[in-house]
Amino acid sequence: MPQDIVVIGAGVVGISIAAELIRHGHKVRVLDRTGVAAETSQGNAGAFAFTDVMPLAAPGIMRKAPKWLLDPLGPLSIPPRYALQIAPWMLRFWRASWRDRHDASVAAQSALMDLSKAALERQIASTDGEHLIQRDGQLQLYEGEAQFRESLPGWELRGRYGIKYDLLRTPEEIAEIQPGLDRRFTHAGFTPDWINTTDPKAWTRHLAQSFQAAGGEILQCDIKSISSTTSQVELTHAGGTITADKVVLAAGAWSHHLARTLGDRIPLETERGYNTTLPAGAFDVRTHLTFGAHGFVVSRINGGVRVGGAVELGGLTLPPNYKRAEVLLEKASRFLPGLDTSGGTQWMGYRPSIPDTLPVIGSSPKTDNVIYAFGHGHLGLTQSAATAEIVRDMIAGTKGAISLSPYRADRF
Ligand SMILES: Cc1cc2nc3c(=O)[nH]c(=O)nc-3n(C[C@H](O)[C@H](O)[C@H](O)COP(=O)(O)OP(=O)(O)OC[C@H]3O[C@@H](n4cnc5c(N)ncnc54)[C@H](O)[C@@H]3O)c2cc1C
Structure with a gap:
């Protein structure tokens, strides 16, 4: 009715x-x-x-988290002013x-x-x-054999849930999908259905x-x-x-x-995330690029390039810290040496997270x-x-x- x-x-x-x-x-x-x-x-x-x-x-996340938290501009951060407020949510996160x-x-x-x-x-x-x-799939990129090996159980688990993927083991194989990446990325997982x-x-x-x-x-x-x-x-x-x-x-x-x-x-908190959107022509992004170990992605938006990610557990009222967007962009320019980083627009958004x-x-x-x-x-x-x-x-x-x-x- x-x-x-x-x-x-x-x-x-x-x-x-x-x-x-x-x-x-x-x-x-x-x-x-x-x-x-x-x-x-x-x-x-x-x-x-x-x-x-x-x-x-x-x-294992709680073992890795302290290392990330030591870098105030790293992939995961908690502004000291918000640490007490986020504590009950973190406790539930740990149990989960x-x-x-x-x-x-x-x-x-x-x-x-x-x-x-x-x-x-x-x-x-x-x-x-x-x-x-855009139906271009996604590349999840790894720096070296050890990082790649660590990711394998996750790929096997995805496979068990019917997710299609290809594992790439050389920079040349990666370049066939996305040219222009730094050769430090030796391995990748490609998910064509993304x-x-x-x-x-x-x-x-x-x-x-x-x-x-x-x-x-x-x-x-x-x-x-x-x-x-x-x-x-x-x-x-x-x-x-x-x-x-x-x-x-x-x-x-x-x-x-x-x-x-x-x-x-x-128990809803916000994971604040940052990005910079570069104009068309900044880089020829052929697929969605995920730099998991660095907590950011590069995607093609309106023919331009969006470089973004990071998790800042900082609530809804603290002012944004756009240094995070700058750090991501600087990393992206090292990982994609041809990236033109000029003319970008910065943004911060509030992921609603349980x-x-x-x-x-x-x-x-x-x-x-x-x-x-x-x-x-x-x-x-x-x-x-x-x-x-x-x-x-x-x-x-x-x-x-x-x-x-x-x-x-x-x-x-
Ligand atoms: C950097 C970053 C990258 C991301 N990348 C992806 C991605 O690639 N893929 C993906 O799936 N997700 C991504 N996300 C997450 C995704 O953006 C969010 O999960 C999604 O936008 C949430 O949508 P929503 O409609 O729930 O909330 P919102 O888009 O925030 O909309 C909520 C609306 O509610 C309104 N509102 C709030 N309070 C009131 C009120 N009291 N009265 C009236 N209106 C009110 C607000 O004005 C707002 O318009 C990303 C997030 C960030 C920050």
């Missing part, structure tokens, strides 16, 4: 959900305090990273890295990725979006246009609280209240603040009329189409393609 549904958040997750719900006959409004793709969804690396099934919380939980997370992530891949193809087809898609968008902001706007063309409304509105009766949900904002049959909360890294007003405590690396997709423990869809961390673009289909099935009351228990809001 058609329902009156409000989606809070016009990032790629909220807009994907809204577009899917309106396609299935519901009345849908999207509320965002800023606008479409105004936050994290505008500046990410643009990858549909379907092969990225290994959670960050992995066995134990072997039993890690293996369960890989299984849950793989199931969600399989659905994400299929759902993205349906989304591309239903919105006529192929012109914003997909990128030409521009994550344009992609989200494209989905928003498709939603609006179907009659959907996008309104500027800063929601302050959520409350619910048995039949309706009420949202408050500076100008009054808005009611709906159902509300989907997809407010990215800010979602836990609104969930709290309903009485739910969700300690076990899985998103929250499910009803609020307080009411079935509020559905949570946030916390996708490094994978919000990748998993947006699948999240939309899951929310659609929840609202329809039909059994979806995968078990939803790993993503429940009350799992903590």
